[in-house]
Amino acid sequence: MGTRIADSIRERIEQMIVTGEFADGERLDEVKLAEQFGVSRTPLREAFQSLAASGLLTLEARRGAFIRHPDFVELVEMFEVMAELEAMCGFRAARHVTESQMAAIAKTIEACEIAISAADFDEYYRENEKFHHLVYEASGNRFLAREAARLHKRLQPYRRLQLRATGRMPQSMREHRDVFAALERNDPKAAATALRQHVAIQGERFNDLMASYRQMAALKTG
Structure with a gap:
């Protein structure tokens, strides 16, 4: 169930990224997104890991997740x-x-x-x-x-x-x-x-x- 939630969140964030709702280099607000999707931070962070593997996010230790738009x-x-x-x-x-x-x-x-x-x-x-x-x-x-x-x-x-x-x-x-x-x-x-x-x-x-x-x-x- 947790993986399914994380996949759903990943798809929603993917859509937001590729349609330009986040600027290149923008830092994602975990608290705000968790509230928006009605989930805890655990599936959200799983989604971030998957998005980073797809090249859409850059994860930086102690700083968070940042949008990366390929040119x-x-x-x-x-x-x-x-x-x-x-x-x-x-x-x-x-x-x-x-x-x-x-x-x-x-x-x-x-x-x-x-x-x-x-x-x-x-x-x-x-x-x-x-x-x-x-x-x-x-x-x-x-x-x-x-x-x-x-x-x-x-x-x-x-x-x-x-x-x-x-x-x-x-x-x-x-x-x-x-x-x-x-x-x-x-x-x-x-x-x-x-x-x-x-x-x-x-x-x-x-x-x-x-x-x-x-x-x-x-x-x-x-």
């Missing part, structure tokens, strides 16, 4: 690397994926479709995350899977944010189906291309999406 160039570079890691995972997965892994991947696709029907962005992202991690595991290379998962976690808030762009969630679903079809055919090149394009599209759209959300945040706080 746009850094984010684009991370998305470029993520696209290549995903492509590599897809290429290898098409050769090594097992029937049980395909069945698990198929379940995430079904769950994503249900989330789309319910217009549930958060549930879609959770199932989307499972989909990607299953592909990483299916690559059969544990080091590659760990590195892909590590960068995926770093980009998590931005990938989640992009799903709220108009039409992005159904498009993401179509891209997942393309990846699944390539894996079913045991087609490494098609799987690699589908995953590379799936992630690269996110990176290309990031600038406009971030600008629109920052504008919305400014309207809310102005």
Whole structure:
């Protein structure tokens, strides 16, 4: 239960950070946030640790947690690397994926479709995350899977944010189906291309999406 609370708080703070509600370098007030979320400081600090691992916070001993906004160039570079890691995972997965892994991947696709029907962005992202991690595991290379998962976690808030762009969630679903079809055919090149394009599209759209959300945040706080 405690972990679930910490995850919920992390997602809420993530949203506040990437939509510009906190300034770069701003110190987070633990007392104020604990009151705002109606929780003790323990799950809040767990959320801070997770956000620090994602690169959104810097934790300083005896000083607290400070917001860190990656600049746009850094984010684009991370998305470029993520696209290549995903492509590599897809290429290898098409050769090594097992029937049980395909069945698990198929379940995430079904769950994503249900989330789309319910217009549930958060549930879609959770199932989307499972989909990607299953592909990483299916690559059969544990080091590659760990590195892909590590960068995926770093980009998590931005990938989640992009799903709220108009039409992005159904498009993401179509891209997942393309990846699944390539894996079913045991087609490494098609799987690699589908995953590379799936992630690269996110990176290309990031600038406009971030600008629109920052504008919305400014309207809310102005």
